Structure formats: C-alpha cells, structure tokens
Amino acid sequence: MVRAIAQFLTILVIYLTGTRLVTWLELPVPGSIVGMALLFFALVSGVCKLQWVEAAAQLHIKHITLLFIPFIVGVWHFAGIFRVEGIKLAIILAASSLVVLLVTAFMAEYLETKRKRSNQNGNNNL
DSSP: OHHHHHHHHHHHHHHHHHHHHHHHHTOSSOHHHHHHHHHHHHHHHTSSOGGGTHHHHHHHHHTGGGGGHHHHHHHHHTHHHHHHHHHHHHHHHHHHHHHHHHHHHHHHHHHHHHHHHHHHTTOOOO
C-alpha cells in the first residue's frame, strides 16, 4: 500500500511540476502535457526508474475510459452545433480518422520493410 501511494505521489509531483512550469513560463501548453513530457524524459534519462511509477501508471491505464466522461459531457453541452453542423463534422472526423489510419499503416509497412532489410544485411538498428 505504501508503495502504491509513493508511486501516485511521484506522478502527482511530476504533474504539479509541469503545471507550475506552464504558469511560470506562460507556455501555451496544458500543464499535464508538460508533466507527461517531464516524466518521459525522466524515464528515458534514468532519473526516474520505471518501477517507481509502473503500478500507478497501469492503474491509470486500466481506468482511462473514466477520464473521457468529461469530454463526452462537454460534447453533449454543444449538441446544438452538432444539429446544425453535424454532417460537416462527421465528414471531417471520418476524413481525419482515415488520414491517420492510412499514415499509420504506411509508416508501419515502411518501418517493417526497413527492419526486415536491415536484419537480412545483419544490421539490427531497428
């Protein structure tokens, strides 16, 4: 139990550091995003060990759908816009989703081909 609390506190401190940086530096980015970037760089650099935050992060991931409820309520608040501009918004959402899907598919295919080629040449960079 103490370990879980320590992990949540570690994530909380990093989040609060991100929000403070945004306030102090007047950045046009949400503090949570800055905090997430700080956590990423701390993990990559080894300043923060994965074991220090892994269980708490897994719990967050397990319950991430609950975090989308405010978004859905916010969308519902603007239902009038969807009645007027619904078709346009649906087309834009479908088109942008298709673009993301295609770019992801092409990049995955490209990287897989590159990985296979480098494995055949004995170079394991990817």
